[in-house]
Amino acid sequence: MATSLTPGAVQAIQANQKPEGNNFPVVQVLGIKKIQSKNKQNSQDRYRLVLSDGAFYQQAMLGIQQNELIAAGTLAPNCVVQLKEYLCNQIHGKNIVIILNLEVVCGPLDAVVGNPQNIEQQASQVPGTAPAAMKKLTPKPEPTTASLKPVQQHTKLAAPSSSTQSKNIFPIASLNPYQNKWTIKARVTRKGPMKTWNNNKGSGNLFSVDLVDNQGGEIRATCFKETADKFIEVFEEGKVYLVSRGQIKFANSKFNPLSHDYEITLDNTSEVELCQDDGAIPTVQYNFERISNLVNGTKDQMVDVIGVISDVQDVATINTKAGKELSKRDIFVADDTNSSVKVTIWADRAEQFNSPNGTIIAIKGARLSDYGGVSLSLTAASSMEVNPDLPEAHRLRGWFDETGGTIYQSLTQQFTPGAGDSGPAPKKSFAEIKEENLSSGKPVKFTNRATITSIPDKDSSWYTSCPGKDPNDPSRNCNKKVNESNGQWVCDKCDGTFPAPKLRYILHVACADATGTAWVTLFDDVAQQLLGQPAEVINAWKSEGNSDAVLQLYKDKTFQTLNMKMLAKEEVYQGDPKVKYSVQSISPVNYATESRELIEQIRQLTG
Structure with missing residues (x-):
């Protein structure tokens, strides 16, 4: 040939x-x-x-x-x-x-x-x-x-139709910053609410829509200020539009759950035209994660899940830092991996939620959190669909009808920080933990009776944190590291500006048990319990030149033997695996209880 x-x-x-x-x-x-x-x-x-x-x-x-x-x-x-x-x-x-x-x-x-x-x-x-x-x-x-060598097999994509060529319709998957003249034909699968902001950079309003085309490509388009006012009434969920012109830039995966590398910012040159519905264009595109796999995810990752509602809690009201009341509702969702997870719903969606236990629910773009172990929180960009007509939903319906959904375990309780009363973690020594296979990256929860052998005097024992509320979960503090700018402390996460930060501990101490030693990390609540002083006080002592008081405090707290609940996780640093320990809670040793446990172990060994 x-x-x-x-x-x-x-x-x-x-x-x-x-x-x-x-x-x-x-x-x-x-x-x-x-x-x-x-x-x-x-x-x-x-x-x-x-x-x-x-x-x-x-x-x-x-x-x-x-x-x-x-x-x-x-x-x-x-x-x-x-x-x-x-x-x-x-x-x-x-x-x-x-x-x-x-x-x-x-x-x-x-x-x-x-x-x-x-x-x-x-x-x-x-x-x-x-x-x-x-x-x-x-x-x-x-x-x-x-x-030429003949190709044994290849995939041939369908050529665009003549009508598509005449309109110069681009596949969403092909959009990139190198294009300036493009038109897409897409369905709006989600339309976010109009939001406003007001910070030191200025003020304005915005909203966003998620778009999908007939090839399954997804991309988010966001409108700001005058453009938002122009298009807020034009876009409607479920309808199909021709969208052309606008800026294409890299997507921020922290706020954008879609898989496209890029997102669109519509501007005053953009054109949006409503067109007839196209049955070839799908509705919401999901990329479901099995609930049991959520333990392998990373904090703030955006995920899609589908499951059966196993519990619906009452609406609660919290007060935000701005003094406003905000509604929240927790539900638990389970799937056929025999696992469930807590999902927090906010504001109007929390008040209007009325689906009972046993309902199949599909959630797109929930934020993964390590609060309470493993949990999910809906953001303004998240969407929910009740009893969707999907193969995954039919599979779950069969599982629930057969088992009653009673065999799952809650991930939200599995790794709860400080949850000493929610069930004992197994007792293990440092040597036993090092012998376990931690290469999966999944944290291992255990308890250990260990003695604090050293508390180094370092300025890095605390950090400057944001005193505001988490914008994605107003029931929690933000706690993000803040940086000083022109005498003010600025948080990149919540866009807040504050006259002073809050100091939070990240205290590293050396511990030893009967099998070995390890460096462990105590975060703010546990470190305060150990030292009896907040980080602001220790920092003030050092600023006033009273370092002797700090050293004496550290000396007084060493060589204490405590029961510690810990999480151990393997991380790779410069190519070498290392086990990192974080202390979730501490408590004094109850020697009477410990003695009874030892006697029982001796009886089991001697028969």
Whole structure:
């Protein structure tokens, strides 16, 4: 089999045109490079290609909807491809090529076809604009042929319909910051409420919508100030729109649960047009996590879960730092992994929630928290769907009807800090913990009778924390580290500005038991219980030059033997695994109780 590369293909692509007599140019892929995403969480891989027509070569970005070709090994260096759809945008004077759809013609060749030169370097040597210059420098290459290896299998994506091409509809998955003229056709799966802010940076209002297209691609669009006022009444959940123009930037995974690397900011140039419903466009896209797997997640991670409501608690009212009352409701959701988790619902949704036990509920974009062990909290961007028509829902219904949902265990109670009365943790020594396999990253809860052997005098024993409330969970303090700016303390998490921070302990002490020693961390509540003084007092003593009082306090608190509830977790530092210990609670040793336990152990050993 012999196949020719398309002469002049690279020049035509650079000019965002089709080569003469060939709407779908054939080129060789000289190289493929994976691009590291700035959005580490919920990100999709991006790839840069080097394309050659035998005379010139250029770089191009591959649309993420084509990633499956690389994952399957079909698209590889030196293979030959036919470009079905592409575009070229000029950003800061540089041509950025995006490949939206391609088909692999044959597998990797034994060598590079021709002697291709860098088209950008050649163009820079000729005065004038890039497209005009390229017309002067493009030679008439002799038709090049090569012996091609047939591809055993490949995936061919459906070409856009003629109507789609005429409207220049882009797949959401292909959107990236290098595009400035684009239109998407998408359904609004979630419309957030209008929110306002007022801080030292200014004031304004905003709202956001989540959009999904007929290929399942999802992206969030946010409107600010005048744009928010313009489009707040235009967007409606469930309806389909043509959306064009706007800024595309990296998504903040802390606030955006969608998997797209980017998000849209609509501005005064943006256009939003309501269109007829399209049955090919799905509704909400879920990426469900099994509830038992939540223990392996990270704090503040956004997750989707589906489960059966096992308990609905009454609405409670809390007071925020601003003095406003806020409603909250806790529900417990279980699935067929025999696990359940607490989900906190806020404000109007908490008051209006009326689904009984046994209801199937799907939640998108809940924030994972380590408060009370493992729990979830809904944010303004989260959504809920009751009794959805999904395969996962039907599976859970069968499980619940068969078992009654009575065999699950609550993750929210499993790792509760300081929960000494919620059930005893197993007693283990430091040596026993080190012998356990902690490589999964899952924390191990245990109790140990240990003696404090050293409390170092370090300024790093506390940190400056935010005294405000957590914006995602107003029932909790923010506690985020704050930084000083112009005499004020600024919190990046809640955007608050405060005259003074709150000092919170992160006290590291050395402990020993009968099997060995370990450095353990005591956080604020436990450290205050041990020292009997808040961090502000210790800091004041040192600021006043009374370091002797601090040293004496530390000396008085050493060589105490205490019962400690701890969490042990393995972390990797500079390639080496280390077990880190944090103390959840401390209590004095009850020698009478300890003696009875020892006697019982002796009886069991002697029979």
